[in-house]
Amino acid sequence: MIFEYRKRIYGYECDVYGHLNNANYLQLLEAARAEALIEMEMSIARMRELDLQIFVTAFELRYIKAIQLEDIVTVKTWATSITRLRGHWRQEVYDGTGTLCFTAEMDAVFARGGKPQRLSAEVLEVFVSRTETQ
Secondary structure, three states, X not given: OOEEEEEEOOHHHEOOOXXXXXXXXXXXXXXXXXXXXXXXXXXXXHHHHOOOEEEEEEEEEEEOXXXXXXXXXXXEEEEEEEOOOEEEEEEEEEOOOOOEEEEXXXXXXXXXXXEEOXXXXXXXXXXXXXXXXX
């Protein structure tokens, strides 16, 4: 499933050139992933109840086109693979005209108590059933 998150870009998020500051791309991606988890019924609050964490282990970022002040962007987020221990996600950011501006690939490990740990079969099923690509 592909999750979509929309957001307007404000002045405080931009650099002196009026473009989204590179540091704020990570915040945009994090917000989109958090919203996707909420839609999957596996919100951060729910994961805390289960003593489950997702720790990012690697990011690959590609800046394609600058995102402008006051543009309304759409972030598409989906998992490309989920196992009991690891997940890989892809995110794409589009500007208001639908032009692809940015891509991110993220690797993460599931953890419990701050240490890598395999998901239970039940929790894995929640992730897999709600992240299958169309």
